[in-house]
Amino acid sequence: MNNHDEDGYGHVLKYTGIFGGVQGLIIFISLVRNKCMALFLGAGGMGFNSLLTSVQNFASQCTNLGISFGGVPRLSELYERGERSQIDYYIQVIRLWSLLAAVMGVVFCVVISPFIDILSFTWGNHTLHYALLGLAVGMAAITGGEMAILKATRKLGSLAKVQVYSAIAAVLVSVPLYYYFWHTGVLPAIVLIAAATMLTTIFYSYRCFPLRLQFTRQQLRDGAGMISLGVSFVLAAAVGSCAEMLVRSFLNVEGSLEDIGLYNVGYMVTITYAGMVFSSMENDYYPRLSAINQDILATNLTVNKQMEVSLLLLSPMLVALLTALPLLIPLLFSEEFLPVVAMTQVAVLAMYFKVLTLPVAYITLARGYSLFYLMLESSYFIVFVLLIMVCYRQWGIFGTGVAIVLAHVFEYILINVFAYWKYDYRCTWQLVRYATVQMVIGVMALAVSFLTDGWVYWITEAALTAVSTAYSLYVLRRKTHLWETLKRKLRAS
Numbered sequence: 001m002n003n004h005d006e007d008g009y010g011h012v013l014k015y016t017g018i019f020g021g022v023q024g025l026i027i028f029i030s031l032v033r034n035k036c037m038a039l040f041l042g043a044g045g046m047g048f049n050s051l052l053t054s055v056q057n058f059a060s061q062c063t064n065l066g067i068s069f070g071g072v073p074r075l076s077e078l079y080e081r082g083e084r085s086q087i088d089y090y091i092q093v094i095r096l097w098s099l100l101a102a103v104m105g106v107v108f109c110v111v112i113s114p115f116i117d118i119l120s121f122t123w124g125n126h127t128l129h130y131a132l133l134g135l136a137v138g139m140a141a142i143t144g145g146e147m148a149i150l151k152a153t154r155k156l157g158s159l160a161k162v163q164v165y166s167a168i169a170a171v172l173v174s175v176p177l178y179y180y181f182w183h184t185g186v187l188p189a190i191v192l193i194a195a196a197t198m199l200t201t202i203f204y205s206y207r208c209f210p211l212r213l214q215f216t217r218q219q220l221r222d223g224a225g226m227i228s229l230g231v232s233f234v235l236a237a238a239v240g241s242c243a244e245m246l247v248r249s250f251l252n253v254e255g256s257l258e259d260i261g262l263y264n265v266g267y268m269v270t271i272t273y274a275g276m277v278f279s280s281m282e283n284d285y286y287p288r289l290s291a292i293n294q295d296i297l298a299t300n301l302t303v304n305k306q307m308e309v310s311l312l313l314l315s316p317m318l319v320a321l322l323t324a325l326p327l328l329i330p331l332l333f334s335e336e337f338l339p340v341v342a343m344t345q346v347a348v349l350a351m352y353f354k355v356l357t358l359p360v361a362y363i364t365l366a367r368g369y370s371l372f373y374l375m376l377e378s379s380y381f382i383v384f385v386l387l388i389m390v391c392y393r394q395w396g397i398f399g400t401g402v403a404i405v406l407a408h409v410f411e412y413i414l415i416n417v418f419a420y421w422k423y424d425y426r427c428t429w430q431l432v433r434y435a436t437v438q439m440v441i442g443v444m445a446l447a448v449s450f451l452t453d454g455w456v457y458w459i460t461e462a463a464l465t466a467v468s469t470a471y472s473l474y475v476l477r478r479k480t481h482l483w484e485t486l487k488r489k490l491r492a493s
Helices: 003-007 009-063 072-081 084-120 127-152 156-208 217-222 224-254 257-278 280-291 296-332 335-348 350-355 358-366 370-395 397-423 429-451 454-492
Strands: none
Touching: 009 084, 009 127, 009 156, 009 224, 009 257, 009 296, 009 335, 072 084, 072 127, 084 127, 084 217, 084 224, 127 156, 217 224, 224 257, 224 370, 257 296, 257 335, 257 350, 257 397, 280 296, 280 358, 296 335, 296 350, 296 358, 296 429, 296 454, 335 350, 335 397, 335 429, 350 358, 350 397, 350 429, 358 370, 358 397, 370 397, 429 454
16 A cells, blocks of 8 residues: 555545545434424423433443444454455454443443432432433444444445434434423433434444354454453543533533533534544544554654644634534524523634644554553543533533633643653644644634624624635645645655
8 A cells, every 4th residue: 555645635635524524414414303302302301311311321331342443453454364254253253242242231221220310310210211221222332343343344335324324313213202202202212213223234234244143152252352452442431421421410410401401512512513524533544543653753744644634624614613603503403502602612612622632642542552541531531520510610501611621721731741751742833833823713703702793793703714714725735735746756756
């Protein structure tokens, strides 16, 4: 493979666009579902759904054994070598461990349900709700195993179809339940969405690799390496899910279900929107980084290049999002959610730090330092929860936006200082310049949103969006042209 082609700016732009496009379509479909949820359930209903979903995610992360992550490397290696018999065998290993993870997920939810009920509610008995979430958790474990198979065997077309069709199925399944049963339909919707996603995934996966039920003890032993690889990744994700669950429980106890709904909308809009750019990192950037993880110079080059492209693509989107939030929030949800606009506008600034942190954070995973990764992620989430508690008590729901920004600033400093010390990572002055320009534009856009209104607001924000876009296009075109020129010279030599 030509490393210059694979590592060029054109390559990064191409695959960020492909995966971002799929993610954008999924986000649009999800927004339709969220709009219906907001109209039929209100802020309280969305808060209840958010609370159940956070517990579901926490249980999944605690029990899925990291199969969707740990199952990919070994199977991908076998696929590259074309060892068909070994591929079929290792797929059976993944499916056996996925089934065990599913059983663990069901049992885990049943066991923790009384404790979660005490932690998250001051009224009623919701133990059964949390216990029944085990069905969704179990099906998600099976889905994760099949998704790992599709990723490792390069079935990216099938993977994209699974994601899109699952999002459509989620709308078709959940909206009637919200409409006819209101809050009572929230739990059945979660379970049925998990079922639809699982069935869609196994349809494509089984068509490529038919199911063979020949499980043995040897397969259990052969899956040990896969599990050990994913455990720290899972633990870090579990800490994150636990943090989100604690935040929502805190907001419910200190505030109300309506506050959870508002916080969830603001957080979801910000993080999900930026995910259009971040979605390419696991699928394209992480494998490239893993291949050269012991080469310090190549690692620095790859990380900085990924950050440059991601920052330049994301920054104009962030200014546009910040500008449009007063229209988007009531359009996508309802006027009941207008109080979350200011919180979300502040939280948008956190994404500038996120895009400068995530590519560096992947170095730890690429080098296999899973314990360091767990420690770094845990430190961030502890600070995140503490900041939410302090800022919410100080400024209410607006304070949660401030907390999100401060938490990401802390994460940026933590990850970059650690990478500087441990991996000799060095940020380029070019990247510092690009980040400074775009972040100044973002801060100006936020200031305009607080200090102006009417036609002055819209004209000024539109001008700032145009400046950010023009700057990114100028830099990206120049970078791509220079890289293509370098490749031609290398080929000629």
